Amino acid sequence: MFRRLMQLLNREQKSKSVAKSRLQLILVQDRTGIDEEIMESLQTELTEVLSKYFILEREQVEVELEREQDSMALVANIPVLGTKVRHPVEA
Amino acid sequence: MGKVIVVTSGKGGVGKSTSTANLGTALAVLGKKVAVVDADVGLRNLDVIMGLESRVVYTSMDVLEGVCELEQALVKDRRTKDLYLLAASQKNNKNDIQPEQMKKLCLELKETHDYVLVDSPAGIEQGFQNAAAGADDALVVTTPEVAAVRDADRIIGLLQNMAINNLTLIINRLSPEMVKTGDMMEPTDIIDILSIDLIGVIPEDKEIVVSTNRGMPTTYNHKSDAGQAYKRIAQRLEGEDVPIPEFKSGGFAGWVGKLFKG
Numbered sequence: 001m002f003r004r005l006m007q008l009l010n011r012e013q014k015s016k017s018v019a020k021s022r023l024q025l026i027l028v029q030d031r032t033g034i035d036e037e038i039m040e041s042l043q044t045e046l047t048e049v050l051s052k053y054f055i056l057e058r059e060q061v062e063v064e065l066e067r068e069q070d071s072m073a074l075v076a077n078i079p080v081l082g083t084k085v086r087h088p089v090e091a
Numbered sequence: 092m093g094k095v096i097v098v099t100s101g102k103g104g105v106g107k108s109t110s111t112a113n114l115g116t117a118l119a120v121l122g123k124k125v126a127v128v129d130a131d132v133g134l135r136n137l138d139v140i141m142g143l144e145s146r147v148v149y150t151s152m153d154v155l156e157g158v159c160e161l162e163q164a165l166v167k168d169r170r171t172k173d174l175y176l177l178a179a180s181q182k183n184n185k186n187d188i189q190p191e192q193m194k195k196l197c198l199e200l201k202e203t204h205d206y207v208l209v210d211s212p213a214g215i216e217q218g219f220q221n222a223a224a225g226a227d228d229a230l231v232v233t234t235p236e237v238a239a240v241r242d243a244d245r246i247i248g249l250l251q252n253m254a255i256n257n258l259t260l261i262i263n264r265l266s267p268e269m270v271k272t273g274d275m276m277e278p279t280d281i282i283d284i285l286s287i288d289l290i291g292v293i294p295e296d297k298e299i300v301v302s303t304n305r306g307m308p309t310t311y312n313h314k315s316d317a318g319q320a321y322k323r324i325a326q327r328l329e330g331e332d333v334p335i336p337e338f339k340s341g342g343f344a345g346w347v348g349k350l351f352k353g
């Protein structure tokens with residue numbers, strides 16, 4: 001979240017757009033009670049688990065809570081370089 | 092039986108008291124019987140905004156303590172028929188009143204008035220809880236600023252928890268020039284974020300300060316854009332289908348253009 005916020009702030013943008021983006025991020029945190037720290041530990045654990053199966057580009061992993069109107073979504077961007085699974089996993 | 096509406100915001104200084112005074116006046120001008128109640132105990136100022144400070148004898152605290160009857164504590168506004176003020180105590184503390192007491196007071200007032208507008212203090216603590224205790228509906232006031240909208244969101248959540256579900260939003264101090272240059276969030280942005288219905292937009296208007304100096308709500312001034320915007324909100328509260336000109340499609344120029352034509 002923080003990274004994304006900084007990107008938004010750094011871009012040459014009208015201050016109203018910056019205000020709106022900041023508000024959206026602030027409200028996700030206010031409404032869920034999930035803060036930066038929790039998101040970071042979620043991201044770390046998620047990366048650990050996924051690393052058992054995939055070779056990830058760890059620096060690029062991004063997990064964010066996003067909000068649109070009344071619904072919320074966990075949006076993850078996880079670049080995969082390759083897989084660690086030789087054979088398809090039997091279900 | 093009338094309706095109790097709490098005017099609230101979370102953040103201070105966004106225009107709760109100004110809105111309460113002007114809407115109360117506008118509703119009375121429409122012929123309704125109105126009581127405006129100052130629930131900002133310890134920091135009362137609704138009486139000053141309405142220009143009634145010199146006529147306040149008793150406060151809501153006196154009513155609650157049995158010093159006087161409710162009827163006696165209501166200050167009649169002589170400029171408009173059927174407009175009354177119940178002042179807050181300046182001496183006492185917010186914690187001296189209990190939500191149950193406020194609720195009873197509101198119930199009693201709405202038996203004899205069409206509208207009971209309760210001016211809430213800033214914050215989300217006891218003072219706010221008291222102000223909202225007897226409310227049927229709420230008007231949430233915000234300005235187009237990050238901190239104010241954030242606090243409005245918080246207040247909306249708290250009101251919903253109190254089962255006050257008829258919530259509408261007043262956006263105050265909108266500056267069309269700043270919206271035009273992209274330096275102020277516009278109503279659509281704020282509605283998007285808060286997802287509640289908009290009941291009106293009040294422009295930034297120097298007349299608000301002038302009228303507060305005079306103790307004469309802006310609603311009386313036919314040349315004031317803010318005063319006229321408050322009148323339209325009063326009509327909407329009355330169920331009239333007054334379009335929100337300041338919020339019509341047709342792009343920005345459309346609604347701002349219309350806002351200032353009326």
Ligand SMILES: Nc1ncnc2c1ncn2[C@@H]1O[C@H](COP(=O)(O)OP(=O)(O)O)[C@@H](O)[C@H]1O
Nearest residue numbers: 103104105106107108109264294295296299300
């Ligand atoms: N639309 C407006 N245009 C200009 N000044 C305003 C407007 N609305 C409120 N103000 C000013 O802002 C200040 C705070 O308003 P007030 O109604 O006392 O806020 P609150 O009750 O929420 O603390 C006052 O000085 C008031 O005159």
Ligand SMILES: [Mg+2]
Nearest residue numbers: 107108131136
């Ligand atoms: Mg006030």
